[in-house]
Amino acid sequence: xxxxxxxxxIGALADDARTGITEIAAMANVSRATAYNRIKRLTEDGxxxxxxxxxDHARMGLGVTALVLISGSQPDWRANREILxxxxxxxxxxxxxxxxxxxxxxRVADTHQLRDLILTRLQALPGVTATQTxxxxxxxxxxxxxRPADRA
Numbered sequence: 001x002x003x004x005x006x007x008x009x010i011g012a013l014a015d016d017a018r019t020g021i022t023e024i025a026a027m028a029n030v031s032r033a034t035a036y037n038r039i040k041r042l043t044e045d046g047x048x049x050x051x052x053x054x055x056d057h058a059r060m061g062l063g064v065t066a067l068v069l070i071s072g073s074q075p076d077w078r079a080n081r082e083i084l085x086x087x088x089x090x091x092x093x094x095x096x097x098x099x100x101x102x103x104x105x106x107r108v109a110d111t112h113q114l115r116d117l118i119l120t121r122l123q124a125l126p127g128v129t130a131t132q133t134x135x136x137x138x139x140x141x142x143x144x145x146x147r148p149a150d151r152a
Contacts, residue, residue, distance in 0.1 A: 014145035065136040069100035076127030
């Protein structure tokens with residue numbers, strides 16, 4: 001479990017992954033060497049899995065965001081896993097337990113592309129029996145790092 005110093009380091013990197021080690025060390029009130037070693041340990045332990053760029057999807061030409069819930073037969077989940085991974089419109093894919101079997105977060109240019117993705121490709125997947133689409137009208141919260149509530 002990350003301690004208070006680790007939390008400061010993770011928070012600094014989550015806010016801006018380009019933050020320099022000297023600045024991170026000052027924020028965490030530790031030496032540069034300690035900050036460097038903490039980041040290295042957090043990475044080796046898999047707490048920090050990588051660094052990324054956060055884009056404005058609408059400015060990238062992806063003005064429609066939707067959650068697509070897929071229901072289907074269980075024997076086909078392995079094959080569909082590979083197929084779904086190949087679709088560039090899918091930002092996230094979760095296998096879930098509940099009223100659906102798969103939940104996708106997709107980003108497309110317009111409703112025509114969304115329709116084609118759902119009707120042409122997703123509903124044609126092996127074992128898919130139903131889809132339900134929830135179109136996002138406003139992204140209110142998007143946190144790159146979520147901390148346990150008792151340490152927020």
